[in-house]
Amino acid sequence: MADFEVVRRIVISAPPARIHALIDNFREWTKWSPWEDLDPQLQRSYSGPESGVGAHYAWSGNRKAGAGSMELVADDEREIGVRLEFLKPFKATNNVVFELNPTESGATEVVWRMSGQQQGLMALLGKVISMDRLVGKDFDKGLTRLKAAAEA
Secondary structure (H helix, E strand, C coil): CEEEEEEEEECCCCCCHHHHHHHHCHHHHCCCCCCCHCCCCCCCEECCCHHHHHHHHEECCCCCCCCCCCCEEEECEEEEEEEEEECCCCCCCEEEEEEEEEEECCCCEEEEEEEECHHHHHHHHHHHCCCHHHHHHHHHHHHHHEEEEEEH
């Protein structure tokens, strides 16, 4: 097993509360998720509360989108925690944290962090290509879209 962590950050000209609302409600992810365009026929289901701890989102799609689920496991005004479970194309469970750090200028620094352990096929793949190289560009794309949605 190999441990990994992928971290990306961006400064958004919006208060933390506006950004928080786009992250802690999975229905809002369609506005900014970097994976939204992978499958136009993506099947989504939501359960639990609309936002906050216990909110749950599951997806199933084509080969690129795969299948999995997310559950909000921590939610306060400055930090949102998500348990991310992939079912296809590989199985994995990762921890995702979004930090919302107000800046002196009134903007918000958003830090998107994912950590976990690579097992099985992903551990072998990790010897050739890092998780950062696999998903780092997706995080950058998602943060750019989150910025556009929050600043609109």
